[in-house]
Amino acid sequence: AQSVTQLDSQVPVFEEAPVELRCNYSSSVSVYLFWYVQYPNQGLQLLLKYLSGSTLVESINGFEAEFNKSQTSFHLRKPSVHISDTAEYFCAVSEIQGAQKLVFGQGTRLTINP
Amino acid sequence: EAGVVQSPRYKIIEKKQPVAFWCNPISGHNTLYWYLQNLGQGPELLIRYENEEAVDDSQLPKDRFSAERLKGVDSTLKIQPAELGDSAVYLCASSEGTSGGHGTDTQYFGPGTRLTVL
Numbered sequence: 001a002q003s004v005t006q007l008d009s010q011v012p013v014f015e016e017a018p019v020e021l022r023c024n025y026s027s028s029v030s031v032y033l034f035w036y037v038q039y040p041n042q043g044l045q046l047l048l049k050y051l052s053g054s055t056l057v058e059s060i061n062g063f064e065a066e067f068n069k070s071q072t073s074f075h076l077r078k079p080s081v082h083i084s085d086t087a088e089y090f091c092a093v094s095e096i097q098g099a100q101k102l103v104f105g106q107g108t109r110l111t112i113n114p
Numbered sequence: 115e116a117g118v119v120q121s122p123r124y125k126i127i128e129k130k131q132p133v134a135f136w137c138n139p140i141s142g143h144n145t146l147y148w149y150l151q152n153l154g155q156g157p158e159l160l161i162r163y164e165n166e167e168a169v170d171d172s173q174l175p176k177d178r179f180s181a182e183r184l185k186g187v188d189s190t191l192k193i194q195p196a197e198l199g200d201s202a203v204y205l206c207a208s209s210e211g212t213s214g215g216h217g218t219d220t221q222y223f224g225p226g227t228r229l230t231v232l
Contacts, residue, residue, distance in 0.1 A: 011152070032218060043118065043158070043205070043223035051218055100220060101170060104156025114140050 002027040002093050004105035012111045013081055021076040023065075023091035023106045033074040033092040034102065035065055043090045047089070050074065060083075086112045116140070118224035120122045120206050124229045132194035135227045139187070139208030146183060147221060148191050149205040157205050163189065164211060193229075 007022040025031065035047040048059040055067040066078045075090060089106040119138040124178040127133050139146050144165050149157035160179070165186040174181065175214035178197070183189040193200055203226040 004156070023226045036223075041225070045223070046220050049220070091145075092156070099161065101159055102157075104158070106154065106155050 002095065002103045003032060004091050004093055004103055006089075006091055006105035006108050008108050009106065010109045010111065012113060015083055016080045018075065018079050019081050019085075019110065021089050021110065022093075023074045023076065023105060025072050025074065025091070025093045027072075027093060027095070030096045032096060033065075033067055034092040034094070035059075035063070035074070035076050036058065036090045036092060036104075038090065038107075040087070047076075061103050081110070081112050083112050083114065085110060118208055118222055119205055120204075120227055121228060122202065122205065123230070124227060124228050124230075126232065127196055128232050129198055130195040133229060134190055134192045134203030135204050135206075135208030135229075137189045137191070139189075139206070140222055142156060142210070143208035144208045144220070145219065146189050147207040147209075148181060148189070149202075151203040151226070153202070153207055159192050160191070191213035196229075196231045198231050201229055204229050 003026045005024045013019045033050040036044040037047045038044045048057045050057050050067045058064045060098050065074050088107045088109050090107045091102045092102045094102050121136050146163040147162040150160050151157045159173055161174045161181050163183045166183050179193055181191045205223055206227045207221040208224045209221045
């Protein structure tokens with residue numbers, strides 16, 4: 001079975017500052033990795049995912065995440081945040097050889113202060 | 115293209131009453147999921163359908179929860195009777211179902227139904 005730990009429940013940062021949201025996972029098998037974002041009063045949306053290939057993946061709105069197999073981590077970063085990035089961010093994993101079951105972390109609430 | 119539609123968005127009921135949630139997935143999506151999201155937690159899978167077949171219902175509390183997807187399109191999740199601990203957000207998601215079960219499909223989520231049991 002897999003598990004996901006998001007180390008920070010809340011992260012407050014100032015606008016235009018860099019941010020890192022941490023995610024660690026545990027699994028006995030190889031996994032795919034995902035970051036989902038939930039804006040206020042909206043459903044979860046896929047932000048980015050790692051399936052294979054380059055360990056650094058990017059989203060269209062400037063976020064990036066790097067898969068680190070040795071540290072079992074998939075931290076999400078952005079060099080300069082905007083007010084519009086205020087949301088809850090969820091890290092998730094699914095088994096490569098298993099069923100299409102996403103296992104989510106507890107979420108990190110990112111608050112951007114002007 | 116319309117996204118995943120869920121109704122109602124909010125529901126308040128008294129304990130021991132029945133309640134039902136409805137989900138219409140994105141057109142053409144074969145796989146449908148129901149998740150439970152407790153306050154301050156990530157979503158947890160309740161049941162997954164491939165077309166009309168429930169292929170993973172291991173986390174569904176079958177004594178009070180039931181679900182159906184009769185024609186392989188929209189789906190209903192029911193709780194009978196509801197308990198105080200059922201207060202949560204119930205999320206529906208869908209995916210194309212083209213990855214052969216290997217987890218690469220992107221899941222698209224609806225806005226959820228927030229249930230409050232008094």
